[in-house]
Amino acid sequence: MPLHSEIAAVTDRVIERSKEKRAQYLAMIARERESGNDRPRLGCANLAHAYAGTDEQREQLKAGRSMNIGIVTAYNDLLSAHATYYRYPEQMKVWAHEAGATAQVAGGVPAMCDGVTQGYQGMELSLFSRDTIALGTAVALSHRTFEGAALLGICDKIVPGLLIGALRFGHLPMVLIPGGPMRSGLSNKEKAAVREQYAEGKVSRDVLLEAEIAAYHSKGTCTFYGTANSNQMMMEAMGLHIPGAAFANPGTKLRQELTRAAVHRLAEIGWNGNEYRGLGEIVDEKAVVNAAIALLATGGSTNHLIHLPAIARAAGIAIDWDDFDRLSRTVPLLSRVYPNGSADVNAFEDAGGPAFVIRELLRGGLMHADVATIASDGMAAYARKPLIEDGKLVWHELPAKSGDDSVIATLDAPFSPEGGFRILKGNLGRACIKVSAVERERWTIEAPCRVFSDQASVQDAFKAGELDRDVIVVVRFQGPKANGMPELHKLTPPLGVLQNRGFKVALVTDGRMSGASGKVPCAIHLSPEALGGGPIGKLRDGDVVRVCAEQGVLTALVEAGEWEAREQAAPPLPADGTGRELFAMMRLGADEAELGASAMLAAAQL
Known part of the structure; x- marks a missing residue:
């Protein structure tokens, strides 16, 4: 099927905007590749330090004739999604040996959980943990004793952070290895x-x-379609997983064999292999657009309107919210997974999973097929389903219809002709809104606003009955420069209750909402943010605000002269404790959400 003209036009826009930075990036990884295998160039003392921690692989490492795989792991046993990685490195060393390679844990990176920190001080470290993970990944790979890398990470900031750091070593072949979702519990x-x-x-x-x-009862990712599981959908669409690896449950034969296949495949695309391909070559403009399309077609997390631009920047690529908006108006919604429906990701996988969605998008010319992936046959490999047959891993073509058409639809009968996101613009700035779970009659809300500077105050006002009316709840000074742009997921229940009571309700904020945000319209990631002069700082209690996803409008209905003359509200004092003061440099240097909200990328001029 020929590529849809609007997909082609958006891709051309991304390519044109990225031309200079992408050329610089490709030149950088070409220099790294041309400098050759680093291990023979390292001094003997350097190599001795690198090999001292291993016994069983030392002779093979000394010989220097086989690929050495660096493992960067986000393992910890506090978080269910990453607890699955406990035994992975020792298993991967065995599987690397089967493929004639070696493997070493190059380093660990932090993995924090928004589900644990949600609504508390730790959430103010959350977004910047992504940049910390990127830096940790770079430190791990800086030893330059590897000819490829395996990245073990799943959740919200971990996958973007791993990719941002790894892309600066884009001459190396790499694969991302997920751990899978926990089995379904309370719906x-x-x-x-x-x-x-x-x-x-x-x-x-x-x-x-x-x-x-x-609901959260065992090892594995959470089962709703939030940022973590959206990560996995995007990695399939970018061709960075073994095909179909996203949603196989932990502890199953299928999960084990997919991980084994990932290690074997990494060895095949390694430094001296016939199918060598570096990470930076796979993550190109078309792959970034494919990731955005997969996100939109499945109603994925709004957090990726921050993360995907940041990932792209690390590869010299510029994608912005206008691109997402244009794609969303072109790409149909093909899945209903909570919060966009009642099913969870296990039901999504049973119905056909990422493979079915990708197959449909390719069939309709709504995704780039002509891209490099870690698989030998490109994107076509990601349209097939992995199974265990006679003890072996195989991939099968999918049937014409999904296993449950209330969970995954075909292109012929999508849940919506458009994807799940819209961009809002007006005298309050630019924001994004996820509408895939919002009833159409709530796409436009116009009401007096009530202004807050933290979500705890919103909860107090709700409990006091002060919000029992049509209201636009405004929560400002929640941007990356102000307090690290925490998610405001604690607001979801009270706002949902107000909506259930029959009131017209919306949220406007320069902060984030969870990837699980759903039925209440939320204008989020508002830029410019309140700290530093964003127009949201001019709002006063009682101002009428219009949030309209239909027309893409976010406006304070205040007379122009009065609006122009208003002074900005004073920001709250910076908070300390829980390590927040240590992240001051990241807050001070952070750029806007649409650019990825990163001090690290801004300072590097990427």
């Missing part, structure tokens, strides 16, 4: 209902805790 819809009941004081904390533990 996401039931969990959300208990949260709303607790917000209204109808159930106790003990009841809420039991519901949460029934």
Whole structure:
């Protein structure tokens, strides 16, 4: 199928805008590649230090004739998604040996969980943990004793951070290795209902805790379609997984064999292999557009309107919210996974998963097929489903219809002719809104606003009954420069309750919402942010604000002269404690959300 003209036009726009930086990037990784294998160039003392920690692989490493794989791992046993990686390195060393290679853990990176820190001080470190992970990845690979790398990470900031750091070593072949989602527990819809009941004081904390533990109950990623699982969909669409690896459950034969296949494949595309391909060559403009398309077609996390531009910048590529907006108006919504539906990612996988969505997008000319991936046959490989047959890993073509057409649709009968995002513009700046789970009659909300500077104050006002009316809740000084741009997911239950009571409700903020944001319209990532003079700082209680996803409008309905004359609200004092003061340099140097909200990338002039 020929590529859709609008997909081609957006890609051409990305290519043109990226021309200079992309050329610089490709020249950089070409120099790195042409300098040759670093290990023979290192001094003997340097190599001795690198080999001292291993016994069983030392002779093979000394010989220097086989590929050495660097493992960068986000393992910890605090977080369910990353606890799965506990035994991976020792298993991967065995599988590397099967492929005639060696493997060493090059380094570990932090993995924090927004689910644990949500609503508390630790969330103010969350976004900048991505840049910390990128720096940790660069430190791990800086030893230059590897001819390829395996990146072990799954969740919100971890995958973007690993990729940003790894792309600066883009001459190396690499593969991302996921761990899979936990099996289904208490449904996401039931969990959300208990949260709303607790917000209204109808159930106790003990009841809420039991519901949460029934939902989050074992190793693996959470089962809703938030940022973590959106990561996995995007990695499939960029061709950086072994095909179909995203959503196989931990502890299964399929999961083990997919990881084994990833190690074997990395050896095949390695430094001296016939199929050598560096990470920086795979992550090109078409791959970035494919990632955006997959995100939109599945109603994925709004966090990737920050993360994907940051990943792209690390490869010399510029994609912006206008590109997302144009793609969203072209790409149909093909899946209904919570919060865009009642199903979870296990049901999504059972219905056909990423492979079915990618197959449909390719069939309709809505995704670039002519791209390099870690698989030998390009994007076509990601349109097939992995299975275990007779103890062996195989891939099968998919049937014409999904296993559950209430979860995954075909192009012939999509859930919506458009994807899940819109860009909003007006005298308050630029923001984005996820509409895939918002009922159409709520796409436009016009109401007096109530202005806050933190989400705890919103919760207090809700409990006091002060928000029982049509209201636009404004939460400002939540941008990257102000306090690290935390997610405001604690607002989801009270705002949902107000909407259930029949009020017209919306949120406007320069902060983030969770990848699980759903039925309440939320204008988020507002730029420029309040700190430093963003127009959101001019809003006063009672100002009428219009949020309109239909027309792409975000406006304070205040007379122009009065608006121009208003002074900015004073920002709150910077907070300390919980390590927040240590991230001051990242806040001070951070650029706007649309650019990726990164001090690191800004300072590097990427």
